[in-house]
Amino acid sequence: MAKTSVVRDMTTGNETKLLINFMLPMLVGNIFQQLYNIADSIIVGQHVGSDSLGAIGCTAPITFLFFSICQGLGMGAGIMVAQYFGAGNKEQVQKTLTNSFYIVALSGILLSVLGVVFTRPALELLGTPTNQIEDAVKYMHITCAGTIAVAIYNYASQVMRALGDAKTPLYFIFLATILNIALDLYFIIELNMGVEGAAYATIIAQGVSAIGSLITATIINPYFKLKREHFAFDIKLTKLCFRVGLPLGMQGFAIAISCVILQAFVNSFDENVVTAFTVTSRVEQFVQQPYSSLAMAVSTFTGQNMGAGHEQRVRRALHRSIAIVGVISIVMLLACFGAGELIIRCFVDDLAVVKIGTTGLMIISTMFFPLGIIYVTRGLLNGANDSTYAFINGGIEVTGRILFSVLMVFVAGAGQWSVWLATGLTWLLAGTVGVIRYKQNIWVEKSITKGQLSA
Numbered sequence: 482m483a484k485t486s487v488v489r490d491m492t493t494g495n496e497t498k499l500l501i502n503f504m505l506p507m508l509v510g511n512i513f514q515q516l517y518n519i520a521d522s523i524i525v526g527q528h529v530g531s532d533s534l535g536a537i538g539c540t541a542p543i544t545f546l547f548f549s550i551c552q553g554l555g556m557g558a559g560i561m562v563a564q565y566f567g568a569g570n571k572e573q574v575q576k577t578l579t580n581s582f583y584i585v586a587l588s589g590i591l592l593s594v595l596g597v598v599f600t601r602p603a604l605e606l607l608g609t610p611t612n613q614i615e616d617a618v619k620y621m622h623i624t625c626a627g628t629i630a631v632a633i634y635n636y637a638s639q640v641m642r643a644l645g646d647a648k649t650p651l652y653f654i655f656l657a658t659i660l661n662i663a664l665d666l667y668f669i670i671e672l673n674m675g676v677e678g679a680a681y682a683t684i685i686a687q688g689v690s691a692i693g694s695l696i697t698a699t700i701i702n703p704y705f706k707l708k709r710e711h712f713a714f715d716i717k718l719t720k721l722c723f724r725v726g727l728p729l730g731m732q733g734f735a736i737a738i739s740c741v742i743l744q745a746f747v748n749s750f751d752e753n754v755v756t757a758f759t760v761t762s763r764v765e766q767f768v769q770q771p772y773s774s775l776a777m778a779v780s781t782f783t784g785q786n787m788g789a790g791h792e793q794r795v796r797r798a799l800h801r802s803i804a805i806v807g808v809i810s811i812v813m814l815l816a817c818f819g820a821g822e823l824i825i826r827c828f829v830d831d832l833a834v835v836k837i838g839t840t841g842l843m844i845i846s847t848m849f850f851p852l853g854i855i856y857v858t859r860g861l862l863n864g865a866n867d868s869t870y871a872f873i874n875g876g877i878e879v880t881g882r883i884l885f886s887v888l889m890v891f892v893a894g895a896g897q898w899s900v901w902l903a904t905g906l907t908w909l910l911a912g913t914v915g916v917i918r919y920k921q922n923i924w925v926e927k928s929i930t931k932g933q934l935s936a
Contacts, residue, residue: 506651525676526828536613536616538755540624550730550737558643559780561721564866569789581640588632613752623680634687638694652697661685662682664685725866728871754900760838772852775806775857779860782794782798799857814849858919867923870924882903
């Protein structure tokens with residue numbers, strides 16, 4: 482097994498230490514990545530107004546939909562690379578790098594076009610408030626045009642992490658975040674460009690991150706030292722890349738659709754609720770970063786170890802991960818109950834919005850542990866290439882958000898609090914299903930060592 486300063490073999494060594502050491506750079510990177518959204522929200526909220534902040538929030542489910550498809554395809558490439566790496570098959574790793582890139586790049590271009598064309602109809606379908614829709618359309622036109630950059634960056638970061646390199650993507654997140662914030666301040670405050678300035682800042686930063694990641698990978702990572710034959714279009718391998726990545730993309734798509742549905746539900750309430758939900762969603766995205774980082778570590782660990790045939794190491798890793806989730810959840814819960822109002826005030830000054838947002842944040846914080854369970858079980862099952870679960874998980878998210886929204890409003894009479902209750906109960910349901918799927922042991926038969934990924 483080749484070992485360099487940027488490639489890490491996770492098939493040997495202490496599971497907990499490997500997970501934490503791999504998780505920490507991704508956690509720092511994910512936190513910085515969330516500063517994209519937080520910087521946009523704080524600067525727009527404080528310097529443009531709460532309606533403009535709400536307009537950006539209305540676009541979040543749709544942009545998340547596109548992002549999820551890009552991330553899913555990138556994850557599919559990462560799973561294949563990790564399992565081939567774990568099996569010691571360098572040639573297949575390198576062929577997978579190129580053929581999966583073709584799929585990701587073409588998908589990114591297609592999504593960019595679709596996003597620009599269907600922005601307004603989608604926002605109207607969601608019932609976006611009339612005083613927010615014009616800003617929402619402007620913001621989405623620009624960010625959707627940059628979807629190709631999101632797709633390429635996700636591909637680069639996923640395959641580098643699959644090879645055990647969690648640090649290189651981190652460096653470019655640092656660079657992109659600093660650039661994003663600087664451009665936010667310049668475009669919004671100095672040039673008075675409003676939400677368009679926030680959108681331009683985001684796509685420029687993402688473009689820099691995407692291009693920089695690819696160039697650096699080709700310089701420092703031995704697996705990116707590709708020869709002419711590695712660029713040959715391999716129809717079997719391309720189909721395989723698509724077959725592995727598509728369920729993950731559809732999983733993300735379904736989760737995004739569930740968020741779109743919930744956003745439409747949120748939009749049925751008044752503008753204060755819409756803005757408060759936008760703010761708590763930003764906080765929620767920040768809270769999810771430790772879970773997301775741990776899930777990526779579990780996914781890479783699972784891919785490499787299933788490729789190497791080390792099933793018991795994967796099981797031990799999940800048990801360690803659940804304990805880590807428990808600690809994180811308690812800390813986050815205490816923070817939301819103890820400093821919830823202060824957190825909301827960082828985004829908006831409107832007292833009505835602050836009051837609603839503070840209560841909403843406390844509601845969802847009680848379900849952070851099930852949210853963490855979703856992430857780590859999904860990380861394991863995705864890393865093992867359990868594509869059926871990807872569809873199940875997506876379906877659960879859609880069903881849960883619709884079902885619980887209806888139940889909370891029409892049965893429980895929870896009113897505006899239904900939007901946060903529906904989110905928390907959906908996490909509880911999806912987390913339970915993830916544990917059940919893990920215990921069924923279907924994932925054990927999905928690895929490269931069982932012949933599922935042979936090209």
